[in-house]
Amino acid sequence: MSDRRLEVDALSKRYGDTVALDGMTFDVRAGEIFGFVGSNGAGKTTTMRIILGVLAADGGEVRWTGVPVSQETRSRIGYMPEERGLYPRMKVGEQLTYLARLHGLGAERAAAAVREWTERLGVQARIGDEVQKLSLGNQQRVQLAAALVHDPEILVLDEPFSGLDPVAVDVMSQVLREKAAEGIPVIFSSHQLDLVERLCDRVGIVRAGTMVACDTVDELRASGGEELLVHAPDAGEGWAVGLPGVTVRGVENGRTVLALDEGADDQAVLAAALATGPVREFARRRSTLTELFRHVVSADATTSGENEK
Structure with missing residues (x-):
């Protein structure tokens, strides 16, 4: 069969x-x-x-x-x-x-x-x-x-x-x-x-x-790479901008979400965060499906024009 x-x-x-x-x-x-x-x-x-x-x-x-x-x-x-x-x-x-x-x-x-x-x-x-x-x-x-x-x-x-x-x-x-x-x-x-x-x-x-x-959810999330979640309450909005190999993806519940290129130094990120004051959270995580979806669809903002709701 x-x-x-x-x-x-x-x-x-x-x-x-x-x-x-x-x-x-x-x-x-x-x-x-x-x-x-x-x-x-x-x-x-x-x-x-x-x-x-x-x-x-x-x-x-x-x-x-x-x-x-x-x-x-x-x-x-x-x-x-x-x-x-x-x-x-x-x-x-x-x-x-x-x-x-x-x-x-x-x-x-x-x-x-x-x-x-x-x-x-x-x-x-x-x-x-x-x-x-x-x-x-x-x-x-x-x-x-x-x-x-x-x-x-x-x-x-x-x-x-x-x-x-x-x-x-x-x-x-x-x-x-x-x-x-x-x-x-x-x-x-x-x-x-x-x-x-x-x-x-x-x-x-x-x-x-x-x-x-x-792919499977796990494989899709893995393809999105790891993110760094940093909670530095005294840091200004652009504290991580310009750090080598680091992309600021946004702010989530007061935490800055960062994407690190392969080989990027997370300790340099930590040092930059500490330079602004106390750091309450510093943790790696996989991208969620929602974040991966945003990244994938933003690669081409033009839709097919199909009449969907």
Whole structure:
């Protein structure tokens, strides 16, 4: 049997003179949670819509288990669009049942799946309510139920955590972990990089329609090098400017964040900090995913112009 993974291979897409995707390439492996991150307009939603067949690519290919995806393959994908696709005047239970039946589930199995996911996601008490009468957070839960109700083989989720309270974030995170443990490839986009860092096995960073970094969180953070955190309360704003091999990245909670080139002398930095007065903290750390993301996307401030929110 072919390797159970979703492959996105050299996708290209243009809107007139605007390049939305330029050789977009990555894969999502069986049992893996893959974080898909980038600035607004970077190409994330366009890529997901091509995976689902909502848009056609100008070039490239999407494959599942080594075979180009077909309509039959796409019927086995659980998709959660960023612009929610629920019928606002339809009741929650009726809508989920309809979607389950549309994907081929029989009446009894569909009813059981609707019960399971509305209970699991905490909206069972709203099953008889119209979607438009739900809070945005509960609409989000129902949308996730819609992506899961037909027992999909692949999950593609566009900003699934948007608008959720911390409890709902925990529930959704646990559901995604469980689905990955069942061997399902899970890809989701998010601007909540701290959540991506905690949840994902691998992360892909997109800029201007191209995948510019893709690896495990640990490897990505290691590629960003080490930072030096210095808390010198009496130091002025520019105390570290001009130190050899040192770049000032900013100030974080009163601490100066410095990047050191290879071979830079941290003791010279310490001496410069001490020259201003007491030093309360002087510590090395790896870059966070958020800091790495800022560094990567700032390398090209021009976006693809895709109409994403």
